[in-house]
Amino acid sequence: MNVRAQRKLAARILKVGENRVWIDPERLDDVSLAIRRDDIRRLIHEGAIRKVPIQGISRGRAKAVHLKQKRGLRSGSGSRKGKRTARLSGKERWMLKIRAIRRHLKQLRARRIIKPRDYRRLYRLSKGGMFPNIRRVDMYIQEHKMKRR
Numbered sequence: 001m002n003v004r005a006q007r008k009l010a011a012r013i014l015k016v017g018e019n020r021v022w023i024d025p026e027r028l029d030d031v032s033l034a035i036r037r038d039d040i041r042r043l044i045h046e047g048a049i050r051k052v053p054i055q056g057i058s059r060g061r062a063k064a065v066h067l068k069q070k071r072g073l074r075s076g077s078g079s080r081k082g083k084r085t086a087r088l089s090g091k092e093r094w095m096l097k098i099r100a101i102r103r104h105l106k107q108l109r110a111r112r113i114i115k116p117r118d119y120r121r122l123y124r125l126s127k128g129g130m131f132p133n134i135r136r137v138d139m140y141i142q143e144h145k146m147k148r149r
Contacts, residue, residue, distance in 0.1 A: 001032045009040045010049045020052040097133070101126045104134045108141075118146045 003023060011018045023031050027048040034040050043049045068074050080087070102123065109119040122137065131137045141147055 001028045003031050006031050014051045022050045022052050024048045114146050
């Protein structure tokens with residue numbers, strides 16, 4: 001049965017496109033007899049003609065990825081764009097490093113492992129960028145026999 005005209009009318013009444021009009025296959029006879037808008041409205045009311053809901057895009061995968069990123073996954077070199085300094089600026093990297101070294105030096109001085117004079121020297125060397133990390137500070141102390149014990 002050809003219900004093209006009825007589909008077009010129903011689309012106008014429901015304010016959707018023709019592809020989003022659902023017609024009950026068991027009531028095609030009734031629909032094909034409907035000529036006027038009132039007839040179509042009655043069929044809509046009865047449920048023979050319906051509006052098909054919009055198909056959305058699932059966010060399930062996006063949510064799963066977001067949870068993994070929150071846990072710190074999916075952050076490897078293949079997922080990164082831009083330079084290393086785009087993620088953490090050079091200044092911030094320096095601040096993290098120098099604060100750790102200075103904290104370590106203060107602990108060594110407080111535990112009387114190094115003398116205050118050596119602490120001052122090491123402090124200046126670290127300020128000058130001599131040590132890339134805490135381990136190198138300890139190596140320097142050992143090499144130059146700055147340990148008290």
